[in-house]
Amino acid sequence: MEASCSTSSSVRRRAPMTCYCNKKPVLVVAWTEDNPGRRFYGCPNYWSIICVSGGRKCRFFQWRDDEICERGKVLIPQQRQRIIKLEAKLVDCKKREKFLVVVVALLVVIFVVLCLLR
Structure with missing residues (x-):
């Protein structure tokens, strides 16, 4: 029989209210080899070259989906x-x-x- 994907605890996570620099996180889709199509919340400034929140980049990150x-x-x-x-x-x-x-x-x-x- 073919192996299938199943998650025992498919918990829908709520969007966080704010990230570390008090911005509303955005929902993004990862396309890495380990997480293809897996969604996560990230700071809108996460990919920015400009440093925010006191000179440090906000690295807020939270998975929305369970592991694949x-x-x-x-x-x-x-x-x-x-x-x-x-x-x-x-x-x-x-x-x-x-x-x-x-x-x-x-x-x-x-x-x-x-x-x-x-």
Whole structure:
């Protein structure tokens, strides 16, 4: 039987009111190898080069989701890549569709002009 992901204590964590520099934390998705797709709260200044709160960077960090099982660490990145490729194909199809609409419109115009010239 195939191993599956299950969490015994799936506790939904509340968003913290403020971080260490009194800002409202933002919900972010991690895409690291160990935590693909796992959400966490972080200070809006967490990624900032500018130091805050008295010259020190605020490093507030709190996981929102439970830890991902080993199978999920493999499947989530695979599925994410699949989605990215499908989205790229969709964009390409939409570009082709627009091009075909323009071509058909031009052909209709040419047809009408040729019919009028007869």
